[in-house]
Amino acid sequence: MSLQPYSFAKRVPALSPIGAAQATSRSDLIPFSYGTPSSDLFPYQELQEAASAAILQEGRDSLQYAGADGPQIVQDWIANRSKLRSIHVQSNQVLVTYGSQQAIDYAARTLLEPGDHAWVEAPTYFGAVNTFKAAEAIITSFPIDENGLQIELVEEALKEAVRVGQPIPKFVYVMPNFHNPGGVSLSLSRRKRLAELAYEYNFFILEDDAYAELAFEREHIPAIYNFAPERVIYLSSFSKIIAPGIRLGWAIASADVIRRINTFFQGSMASVFSQEIVAQLFQKLSFEDHLEMLITRYKSSRDIMVEALRQHFGDGITFQIPNGGFFIWLKFPDHVNTADLVQDANERGVSFIAGNQFFVKPEGARYARLSFSYCNEEQIRKGVEILAHSYNSYLSKIK
Known part of the structure; x- marks a missing residue:
């Protein structure tokens, strides 16, 4: 018997998973795309x-x-x-x-x-x-x-x-x-x-x-x-x-x-x-002690990422330092489309989410979301350096 085309409900969007759902078996990838907590901090x-x-x-x-x-x-x-x-x-x-x-x-x-x-x-x-x-x-x-x-x-x-x-x-x-x-x-x-x-x-x-x-x-x-x-x-x-x-x-x-x-x-x-x-x-569990551990770790991770971004990108990007949460929202120059960086950055060993994914209208091309919550200090420093190399390569191609 042949399988005929089926009309699924139009209310179900045909969308690919983004961010934390994009889990990969590639062990060497530094996943700044993961908007997830650090597994090290779970109260096992x-x-x-x-x-x-x-x-x-x-x-x-x-x-x-x-x-x-x-x-x-x-x-x-x-x-x-x-x-x-x-x-x-x-x-x-x-x-x-x-x-x-x-x-x-x-x-x-x-x-x-x-x-x-x-x-x-x-x-x-x-x-x-x-x-x-x-x-x-x-x-x-x-x-x-x-x-x-x-x-x-x-x-x-x-x-x-x-x-x-x-x-x-x-x-x-x-x-x-x-x-x-x-x-x-x-x-x-x-x-x-x-x-x-x-x-x-x-x-x-x-x-x-x-x-x-x-x-x-x-x-x-x-x-x-x-x-x-x-x-x-x-x-x-x-x-x-x-x-x-x-x-x-x-x-x-x-x-x-x-x-x-x-x-x-x-x-x-x-x-x-x-x-x-x-x-x-x-x-x-002493929840207050547990929460203090989370805040100490994530605040430190944020500071490490901020330092690395300033070191490797200088004035080439801007961002606001968050007072909590998991994310840093990068703003690149007008002529940059971060969606064009995703594949090259992945191939080099770091993932992030291009800004256009977070907008209803076709906008946000110059933005990118990095998560500092999931990765350790070594990964954060290395990942930002890799991302900077990918970005500089991109700039050389569009000049």
Whole structure:
């Protein structure tokens, strides 16, 4: 029998994986493209003990659909920890998900009908954009600067949409802390103004705060949620502070919104056994000591990359030094297209992500994202040197 062509759903974008999903078996490649935590920093011993305890102490219940006490302990921990960002909620306003990517997906499904409008930053996280495309949203982007999303441009666009009778976005997606890829944070005044606009024009804000804990100066600006709790869905993850393989993230919103998002679980819950392990982990791990170790390491890695970039690129590029997170966002001269560097850099032994991958419109050619989180000091110094050689070779060819 011959296999006939099949018409798949058009809402599923035919996109190749980017960044952390581009895992390779090539052992000598220095992966600045990996927006992932360092494997050296996972709390292996404590996780092993926590997993054993979840089986030995709570096994009968922890492996059932509803789990044992773990899900409630995790919800309570998230609600209590969120107070650092001026988020004051009950545990029933916390929904644990399979990573923050599922939280983004379920929130988008809850808010969007096909053809609705979603507004995002430029640049922005491509995983979220792909999710909004799959939901058949019409996506519009607005630039960021050193203080995050340029809210004044968003406000102008809202006024113009009302004036000409165009649709208001169902939500604005924003990364307020240590932006991926920009590395910047949204200023307090802009957080407040965006919250005011959400009430004035009746849209939601998806506040994706995956890197919030990795604040190198230990300063916590109030979340946007604090200023508009009825119009914000706050999203975060354990991936950056424990391990991505745990596959647990969360959404915080009003009880009504959480109830609506929760319908997509069809009466189930996200990985109750993983939640049992995390609950046990909190009893065995000094989280503040663990977090201090993460911040010390990532801050050091950032400083090493900044030093190497200045040494090998000099004034040929510009960038803002991030105060947290995983990323440095490089800006090259106008005539440079970093997409033309990717293959040569890979062949030389270093990977990065070209800037155009982070934009909805065809722009960003002169930018590149480097991650300092995954690699050790030797790899960072060597990788930046290799990237500089690749760049200089590129420049010699386009002169």
